[in-house]
Amino acid sequence: MENGEIFMRRAIELARQGMNAGAGGPFGAVIVRDGEIVGEGWNRVVGTNDPTAHGEVTAIRDACARLGTFSLAGCEIHTTGQPCPMCLGAIHWARIGRIYYGFRIEDAAAIGFDDTEFFRQMNLPAEQRLIPAEELCRVEALELAAEYARLPGKQPY
DSSP, X not given: OOHHHHHHHHHHHHHHHHHHTTSSSSOEEEEEETXXXXXXXXXXXXXXXXTTXXXXXXXXXXXXXXXXXXXXXXXXXXXXXXXXXXXXXXXXXXXXXXXXXXXOHHHHHHTXXXXXXXHHHHHSOGGGSSSOOOOOSHHHHHHXXXXXXXXXXXXXX
8 A cells, every 4th residue: 555545544544533523524634754644633623612623734733743843844744635725824834845635625515614615715806805804003013023024033934
């Protein structure tokens, strides 16, 4: 059996365990570096009342804690479902280099996890989105950003 299939089957196993325990939906993920699992996670949205506790996010958190870093450059993620916009953003911020997924966005939609509207909203100009957003306290916020830019020894990410 190919290693990728081993890792995906582990993600499926984690998702199934979490799902059957009532933690959340059928979403599990593993983070792999150099052929070794360095992080595992499953959907814990219901179990923790945390809408950000998707399988990919919990796996990223686990891998970062285990490795003692916020960068997962050189890693790949194996996830049961194609990542939603939030998870895709987290994967990019973590600098994960490759994504493997089991079922597609449309498959998730068919069982009640419909991300298509989120993807559609993000492609609209800000003023056309369902959730209004507006600038507030720009001057003070820019001062804060300038303070950060001047901080000595800050670690870029």
